[in-house]
Amino acid sequence: MLKRLNDPQLGREMIRKVRERAARLTERLGRAVTLMEVCGTHTMAVSGTGLRGLLSGLVELRSGPGCPVCVTPARDIEQIIAFARLSGVTVATFGDMVRVPGAQSSLERERAGGARVQIVYSPADALQLARDNPRWEVIFIGVGFETTAPLAAVSIKQAAELGLTNFSIYSVHKLVPPVMGALLGAGDLKVDGFILPGHVCAVTGSRAFAFIGEEYGIPAVVAGFTPVDILDALYVLLDLIQAGDHRVVNGYRWVVRDDGNLKAQRAITDCFYTGDAAWRGFGVVEGSGLFIRDQYAQYDATQKFAGAGPASVAGPGLATERVGKSTTTGGFGTGDFLEPRGCRCGELLRGLITPPDCALFGGKCTPASPAGPCMVSSEGACAAYYRYVTNQPRLPGVVNANSGAAGSGAGCRKVEL
Amino acid sequence: MQFKKRRTVAAMCLGIPAMVVEVPEKQWAVIEVEGVRRKVGLHLVGEVAPGDYLMVHAGFAVEKLELAEAEARLAIWKELLDFERAEEA
Numbered sequence: 374m375l376k377r378l379n380d381p382q383l384g385r386e387m388i389r390k391v392r393e394r395a396a397r398l399t400e401r402l403g404r405a406v407t408l409m410e411v412c413g414t415h416t417m418a419v420s421g422t423g424l425r426g427l428l429s430g431l432v433e434l435r436s437g438p439g440c441p442v443c444v445t446p447a448r449d450i451e452q453i454i455a456f457a458r459l460s461g462v463t464v465a466t467f468g469d470m471v472r473v474p475g476a477q478s479s480l481e482r483e484r485a486g487g488a489r490v491q492i493v494y495s496p497a498d499a500l501q502l503a504r505d506n507p508r509w510e511v512i513f514i515g516v517g518f519e520t521t522a523p524l525a526a527v528s529i530k531q532a533a534e535l536g537l538t539n540f541s542i543y544s545v546h547k548l549v550p551p552v553m554g555a556l557l558g559a560g561d562l563k564v565d566g567f568i569l570p571g572h573v574c575a576v577t578g579s580r581a582f583a584f585i586g587e588e589y590g591i592p593a594v595v596a597g598f599t600p601v602d603i604l605d606a607l608y609v610l611l612d613l614i615q616a617g618d619h620r621v622v623n624g625y626r627w628v629v630r631d632d633g634n635l636k637a638q639r640a641i642t643d644c645f646y647t648g649d650a651a652w653r654g655f656g657v658v659e660g661s662g663l664f665i666r667d668q669y670a671q672y673d674a675t676q677k678f679a680g681a682g683p684a685s686v687a688g689p690g691l692a693t694e695r696v697g698k699s700t701t702t703g704g705f706g707t708g709d710f711l712e713p714r715g716c717r718c719g720e721l722l723r724g725l726i727t728p729p730d731c732a733l734f735g736g737k738c739t740p741a742s743p744a745g746p747c748m749v750s751s752e753g754a755c756a757a758y759y760r761y762v763t764n765q766p767r768l769p770g771v772v773n774a775n776s777g778a779a780g781s782g783a784g785c786r787k788v789e790l
Numbered sequence: 791m792q793f794k795k796r797r798t799v800a801a802m803c804l805g806i807p808a809m810v811v812e813v814p815e816k817q818w819a820v821i822e823v824e825g826v827r828r829k830v831g832l833h834l835v836g837e838v839a840p841g842d843y844l845m846v847h848a849g850f851a852v853e854k855l856e857l858a859e860a861e862a863r864l865a866i867w868k869e870l871l872d873f874e875r876a877e878e879a
Contacts, residue, residue: 375807494849520852521847523850527831627855627856627859628853628855636835
């Protein structure tokens with residue numbers, strides 16, 4: 374069954390139908406249909422399967438704020454680096470976080486300098502690390518959306534049951550519906566429809582996104598991640614746009630319930646309260662952050678290590694600049710947070726540009742030497758474009774070398790389903 | 791018992807559909823993906839049995855899979871494509 378969701382033959386036939394439908398719509402609109410894929414894993418999938426290229430000219434796919442590493446603001450990166458510098462502390466984190474550059478350092482550099490930074494696959498692994506090493510202070514970096522927050526919540530509860538005293542979490546968990554509200558409320562995003570993040574919806578339920586259709590008149594489809602899932606969702610979404618139907622449709626029913634996973638929702642609300650949180654590229658978004666409840670204060674790294682503030686935020690480093698509200702378009706700003714100079718990850722995350730629009734892309738910013746987080750994370754739009762899509766490199770030779778490494782060549786021109 | 795390196799390390803958000811092969815404890819199951827086995831937490835999905843399918847994220851099941859729903863959707867596509875072929879013929 375699962376194999377059939379990856380069936381290349383079916384995929385090719387579905388692409389033909391999607392293209393037909395997109396062509397009809399493009400003709401009517403007099404321009405390409407613009408859709409936003411909110412989730413970083415969709416960004417990766419539409420690039421990796423060659424779909425982005427196969428639909429080029431008919432459907433323009435914009436990336437959104439759905440890569441958790443990318444939207445973690447510079448200030449949090451500095452805080453995480455500050456934790457890693459504390460003596461006796463081990464920072465446990467997902468792999469993508471390790472290379473995100475801060476103003477002057479990164480976890481990777483701190484590790485090279487002797488800090489203990491451990492890559493883990495699961496918060497459960499971080500908890501196990503603390504159990505196995507009672508003399509270490511393990512801080513798990515709780516980054517992610519509704520899919521990862523309940524897992525961290527379970528780990529906090531387990532730590533409490535075990536009476537562990539050497540485990541804590543730095544919660545930079547974020548919620549997707551509020552940022553979608555902020556994105557749409559700003560009014561500068563021009564898209565015809567949304568491809569909604571399937572696994573976030575598995576937790577929240579598809580209904581949590583119904584406001585997109587009801588309040589903003591834009592249709593959306595909850596999509597899965599296999600080629601067949603994505604093509605099916607695209608087909609439905611194009612149909613909704615053609616019909617002027619502004620509903621939010623659950624196109625991933627084999628995983629997503631309309632009301633979501635109630636147990637997971639309860640785990641989140643048991644351990645976290647919602648508050649305002651800063652997002653890279655968006656500034657502070659009301660009610661979009663999850664913070665550890667007082668009841669579990671001893672597992673909250675911000676309270677446990679209250680003295681360990683991010684030092685380098687106080688003054689800009691050589692390669693950074695302050696980005697204030699007045700310097701960005703659309704009313705969003707990152708306020709006091711430092712961003713790499715010239716980096717346009719913020720605009721990218723708001724769907725205003727595509728990676729090749731950034732002057733750093735492919736030149737000063739590559740996966741080997743990333744300037745901004747969207748090039749670091751495997752789910753980042755810049756990394757996905759660089760790996761699969763770029764046909765016209767800014768630096769001759771760069772992409773040729775890369776395409777060999779990625780084993781995909783010019784993904785645009787190949788059917789890779 | 792680990793997934794392939796890329797899945798294990800890089801992708802925090804990547805959900806992996808996996809079959810339950812064993813439920814040794816109430817809260818933990820052993821799943822298998824492409825021949826690789828791993829223990830995952832069941833805290834968010836309740837009871838499961840061998841043969842059930844789960845969507846797994848970062849070491850925990852986040853939802854039980856309803857494969858019949860995917861079957862139903864595939865059947866609609868099959869009908870659509872068959873109809874088109876018949877028309878062409």
